[in-house]
Amino acid sequence: MTRDPAVRRLDDWGAPELRDLANEYGTPLYVLDLDRVARNFERVQAAFPNAAVHYAAKANAGRAVLSRLATEGAGVECASAGEVERALEAGFAGEDVLYTAVNPPAADLDTVVALARDRPELTITAGARDTVDRLAERGYDGRLCLRVHPGTGAGHGESVATGGDASFGVPAADVPALLEDASDRGFDVVGVHAHTGSGLSNEDRESHLAVVETLASVAERTTVDLEFVDVGGGFGVPYRPEEPPLDLDPIAEATREALAHLDVDLVVEPGRYLVADAGVLLTTVNTVKPAGEQGTFAGVDAGMTTLLRPALYDAFHHVRSLEPDTADREETAVTVVGPVCESTDVLAEGRRLPEPDRGDRLAIGNAGAYGIEMANQYTSRPRPAVVALEHGEDRIVRRRETTEDITAMEEP
């Protein structure tokens, strides 16, 4: 029997267990299997045995995720001062932290430069000459990496193929001179970095390799003695049941080959790959109504404020019913919609599912990456709770927000 991919990916946590969690903690509810996160990290380490694996915290910066990965020996890649603070609080040491400054606000630079004073092993990646200047203005002369704009990108959609977007990084042709300049100015120049894009599939291997080769050619051309080349993250996961998983080994092998002639360490910074398939979002059906030729609408208590990816990228997430009696129900086309009055508040369109009933619990698969992290309070909707599964136990690692949380920052 073919098992449901969401079940397979959450190992032993089948429908009855997930339904119990929904009953106990309420919905919408993110469930995150931390043991699965640890195993995903091991898979990346096995594919890239001598590389430093820095988890891209933006995929899910929850304290429980960060501290488990710190315990497992991962490093971390942070996109903001807030992520750096959260990573340090969760147990990462300064030497574990790469801070990638993308058009950084002044307050971010102030904070990270101050944190780096006590943690000289922390590394800051600058993506523009301006950023290097702004670091120098703050008296920073610590570990510096430069982000290269490789000119090509790939990913699950145009909007996430960051390698092709000229706003990220310094054009490859200008990087050697900037590295030398920064070194002459007293920075400890340690690396170069690029990121192809997010959600790379097996078909994107060549594009990713082109980016790695651009990094290799930059490293060849500089007179600065680099410690590492950071080839970014972006490794995708299958969201559709029929999609094959990403084969990491050939990517890792081609990456090693492209850098073999250089005396540099390899750094990778995956986010999604470590957490996506470790998470599901549980939700409850509140409204059932006919959708004409499209079948049935199931209005649920999760939506674009809970899981933004379908509304933002038209992203596909697998949906399954957790009800025990689904074998007795007719299958029909079900469109799962959220509670926000926007036409894009659709979590899944026209899926073959058992005819839904009010009160049914549904599970939305692969929700561990960019799920709770991109959740928001639009329409004054409190963000959901997160339950972690670890060593056979479940516990709340982020409580459900309340309306008071939303209004707490306001003044009359």
Ligand SMILES: Cc1ncc(COP(=O)(O)O)c(C=O)c1O
């Ligand atoms: C600089 C950088 N590193 C790493 C990542 C992680 O990407 P992913 O979660 O697709 O691995 C991103 C996001 O795309 C990024 O912008």
Ligand SMILES: N[C@@H](CCCC[NH3+])C(=O)O
């Ligand atoms: N947030 C995106 C990925 C982009 C990551 C940022 N570079 C997603 O959900 O797929």
